[in-house]
Every structure is written in structure tokens, then in C-alpha cells.
Amino acid sequence: MQRALTSFEVSAIISELKPQFEHTRTRIQNIYQLKGNALILKLHQPSHPTTSLLIDPGKRMHLTSYLLEKPKRPPSFCMALRKYLRNGTITEISQHEFERIVIIKVRTKNGEFKLIAELFADGNIILVDDQDLIQQALIFKRMRDRNILIGEHFQHAPPSGKNPLDIRLAELLELNEFKELETVRALTKLLSISGQYAEELLLRAEVDKNKKSESLEKGELAKIFSALNEVYSTIETRQFEPCIVIDETGEWIDVVPIPLKKYSRSKCQKFASFNEALDEYWAKTFVEGEIVGLSEIFKQRLQRQQRILEEQQASSRKLEQEAKWLRSIGDKIYLHFHELQMLSQGIRDMKSEGEAWQEIVSKVLEEKELEKVPSLYFESLDTKNLVLVVSIDGTTFSLKLRRSVQENAATYYNKAKKAEKKAEGAKKAMRETLGRISQLKMQKQIEVEEADQPITKRKKKAWFEKFRWFHSSEDMLVVGGKDAITNEILVKKHMETHDLIFHADIIGAPFVLIKTEGRAPTHQSITEAAQLAASHSKAWKVKFSAIDVFWVRPAQVIKVPPSGKQLPKGTFMIKGKKNYIRKTPLRLAIGLDIERTPPVMIGGPTDAVKSRTEIYVEIIPGDFTSNKLANRIHQILSQKIPENLRKEFQKRKIQAIQAFIPYGKAKIIKQ
DSSP: OOOOOOHHHHHHHHHHHHHHHTTTTOEEEEEEEOTTSOEEEEEEOTTSOOEEEEEETTTEEEEEOBOOOOOSSOOHHHHHHHHHHTTOEEEEEEESTTSSEEEEEEEETTEEEEEEEEOSTTOEEEEEETTOBEEEESSOEEOSSOEEOTTSBOOOOOOSSBOTTTOOHHHHGGGGGGTTSBHHHHHHHHBSOOHHHHHHHHHHHTOOTTSBGGGOOHHHHHHHHHHHHHHHHHHHHTOOOOEEEEOTTSOEEEEESSOOGGGTTSEEEEOSOHHHHHHHHHHHHHHHHHHHHHHHHHHHHHHHHHHHHHHHHHHHHHHHHHHHHHHHHHHHHHHTHHHHHHHHHHHHHHHHTTOOHHHHHHHHHHHHHTTOTTGGGEEEEETTTTEEEEEETTEEEEEETTSOHHHHHHHHHHHHHHHHHHHHHHHHHHHHHHHHHHHHHHHHHHHHHHHTSOOOBOOOOOGGGGSEEEEOTTOOEEEEOSSHHHHHHIIIIIOOTTOEEEEESSSSOOOEEEEOTTOOOOHHHHHHHHHHHHHTSHHHHTTOSEEEEEEEOGGGEESSOOTTOOOOTTOOEEOSOOEEEEEEEOOEEEEEETTSSSOEEEEESHHHHHTTOSOEEEEEEEEEEHHHHHHHHHHHHHHHSOHHHHHHHHTSOTHHHHTTSGGGEEEEEEO
């Protein structure tokens, strides 16, 4: 069950984040806005893995290790925050007056800013400058006590109660002033704490939560004050014991930073930090909430389509009945053609002889009284519009006197045809609606199944995954630079005494290491490492089919240039004899290793890829762009993988394939 964070839980989160972000040169690398207005701050610290801080206004804030879907086009608010905060350094993170408000101070080249996250009510995220003037906000609005508008001075919302960290025992006496209000509710009104933690204080103080506030005794108030100090001292000392609370059925029912007495009989799954516990809890409940939400959305959509179908069915029935009735009148007219012609012609003749309409109607009615045909069919006459109303076998209908009987019959038949055409149109619309209902049901099943999948957790990358890499046929790690900076890092930081270092005999090529770990690499591993060095060199761009590659020992690499000389970043001097692998072919393979869970895209020299999977394609220099080529490779691999893995693989983005294509151009030579 999802719920918003309490002020105490916000305090626990801030307490954990302070040492991690303050004075650590934590930089905001990027900002993303998710569906539902949550923000992800992608944070970078020197010599640390990238972290992500999730801020969901009105609900939660914590670090997350899960990969959450980001929109292709960032919303305008997200773009504005990037403009102000990207590459800024976090200098402070704090909680405002023990409220559910978090303030993140950021130093940028354009000045100091504060990102204010309001985690109460509907929530908001507000950006203010060093003068506390509002620059941006997720939601702009005018309120009774403050305005959130660009250029206005930012004011915090009125406090929800007194700060429990600053409360004195004498101030707790104010609880008596709440008269007949239950003590648990009075506590939430006096202090800025939630009902859950007010209840926890009373459990620890052994005071009945339903006791009337006016009847609280001094001894009980002292116990409540003692419990308050006991609970809130954990914030200053950071003595948290984060856990997810589990009921007897195994369902996750809550997440807390400290053990609560109300859950003393429940199971508890412990975590190293409250941030981690929140991340796991919300990841699970988010999926469950998505399923419930999807079900409700589809229920509403289905109900709407079913209402439309019912209306269409009613319309179709009505039109069919109308067409049947109109056609039956046409049939009756022809069945009684002679009598109707005599009646209408007789009326017209009497009028042409100068008789008044009243006299004509009286004569016809007299004949009707005598049951004479055709007057027997007469019902009434609209003398203004010259419409004759007749009744035959219980069916009443009208005839226009200005038209012949045949023309009247034709009019009814034409109206019947139009009604039948409309009925057919309604049936066609019904079939389309039924199709939409069927499609909605299928879509619901697919989307609920997809939502039911656990959110993907961000994989912790090994150091070498920042480079180009593969494992050779004999399982030696081979690592290559991507550019001048990664060349520099690879050689200066990761090259060790027993390694071999490779370079293509051309300007504009990466350095490549075989990480031998003291083993002697065979000719096979050396050939494969040379192939990586050749394929990712500029030789690929100019479409060479092969190029010479040399290898040397680390002792032959001069990292610091001689006095008076300067080496460009990512380049090094080589001394001594070079060992050449002549005419190394420019050829790579891209495949899918289905032995790993989940299956992993791999790339590198063909023999190395073949040693791990039979599902691969080979590429050489060519003119096909990486986008077109990656799409084609994606199709080929989709056809080759087992059916049970195909659906999941087809969701993968082609960027994972593009990463293996040198210089963004190539062609396929073998599947």
C-alpha cells in the first residue's frame, strides 16, 4: 500500500543523505521528469558510481537503484531545471522546520539556487534563487496564505504544528486545551507529526490514544515527552533500523526507519539504509499500484465503449423498426391503391367544385358512419397543409393531397431505404465498437502483464564497462579506450605489469589491454585483442579491410614525456621493439548471450563472440548508418533467439546494438 512520507521519515532520509552529498562535490549530471511529475536527479561524485535521487512531490524522496521509464521529450519544467541546475554542485540538503519539505542548495556558474520539494498534500517542486525569488515551479498557483508565481518572494506553507525537536515539556501542557479531542489527534495538531508516529509515542508512553486530551495528567504528559525524546534522538545519532514490515500472509504493509511497537508482532525485512528500504518498498508497491491503476483506467474505457455500443444497438433496432413500418405503409398503399385513389381524388374534386373544407370533411365523415369504402379509411384532414390522414387495418399514416397515390407510396419506400441504410451504418459502427472493446481487453491483458513485471534494477557496472571490452576465447579480459580521455585513464590507471598493450599502426586508434592476471596469453587472445584495436581505429572509417597492429609490454610505454616535450591527451611514447600482427582484419561480431540471465548483448572479435553464443552477426566497414544497421541486426537476432526470450528482446532499444558499431557505419557480411 502506497502512502506519503511522514515528517519523521523525511528527517531520516535527510539524515542519511547529508554526509553523502554535502562537502563531497556531488554534481547534478542531469535531470529527468517521469510520468506523474516525479523528478530524477542523476548525481555524480568523483570516484563513485552515479546515483539517482527520486523526488515525487506530495509522496516521497529517496535514492533509487531502479531504471524508471523516462519520456522521449522532457517536459518544459524539466528543461527549465536543466537550464538552471545541470552541472551544479549540491552544497546542502536539509528539512525545513521538521515539515515535509526538503531544501537542496545548488551552486552553479550562474549563482546559488534552492530546489524546494514539498512532499505534503498534492506536492510541488519550486526553484528559487539566492534572493528567494521564484524562478520556476512544477505548479504555479495563488493561495490564501502565499503565491507560487515567477518573480514573487518564496514563502513556505504555514507550519502544520510545532517542531517536535524543539518542544519543551511545558508546551505539552497545551494538549489539555484540546478538551474532548482524542489524545492521538491532539498530538498531530500540536506537533508536526503524523498519526502513525503520534500513536507510536502513546504506545511507548503507555497512554490510551483515545483518552480525552483534557483529562491527561502531568505524569502522562511527562511520559509522552520522554517517548518523544527517545524516538527523535535517533535522528541526531542516526541509529536507524530500517525495515519493510511484512504481515502473516507475506504481504509488504509498511516501511519504517525504526522498529515501531504497533508492528512488534510482524516480520521485518531489514536494510542497510532507509533510502534502500524505501526504494525496494516503492518499487514493489509501484508495480501493484500500476496494475490497479491500469485496471481502473481500462474499466472506465470499457464502460464508455459499452455505453456507446448500447446506444448504437438501440439506434439500430429503432431504425430497423422504422424501416419495416415505412415499407409496410408503402405495401398497404399499393394493396389498397384503388380505394385511396378514390378517396383523395374525391376530396380534390369536391374542393375544385367550390365546396368548403368543413363541408368536405362532414360529407366524408357521414359516409364513414355508413361504413362506405373508401370513406371508411378516413381519419382526418389537415386543410392547412393538405395532408390526408388514413387508417388501414389499425395502421394510421398520412398522404399528401398535392401528390398522387403512387408518389406517396414512393415517398414511404424511399424513407424506408434511408432508414435501412442508417441501420446498416449503425451496425457497421457497432462492429467497430465491438472491435475496440476486444482490442481494449487484449491491450489491458498485455499492459497489465507488462506492469506486473518487476521494475528493472540498475546494474552495477564493473570498472571495465566504461570502456570497450570483451572476454577472449580463453576468457581473458580485453579492454580498449573509446577516446583520448579513456585512453589516458586506461593506460595510467588500469595498466599493470603483466598486461599486454595494443595499438593499430595508424593515427587515431585506441589503446587496448589484455588483462593477463599473470597468465601467458595464447596467440588466439593476442589475435583477438589486435582485431579490437584494428576495428575501432580510424582504419574502419576509411574502409580498410585490414591493418597492422603492434603490441608491447607496459614497461615500454612512456607515460610522462621527456623534458621539453608535450604529448596530446590519450597518447603515449613507445620505446623498444614492437611486436606486429600483420594484416589484422577489420571485422567484428554482435550477438546475444542467452546463457546469462537476463540475456546480454555482447560484441567483439568474431571468435570471442562465437565462444559464447551462436546467435550473432558479423560486420565489416560499410556505408549503412548505425541506426539502419542496428534495426536490421535487431530483426535478425529476434528471429534467431528462442521464442520464450523473443518478446522481451524485442522491447530492447537499438542503442545497445549501435554501441558496438565503430564510427557509426558498417555492413553485415554473415549471420
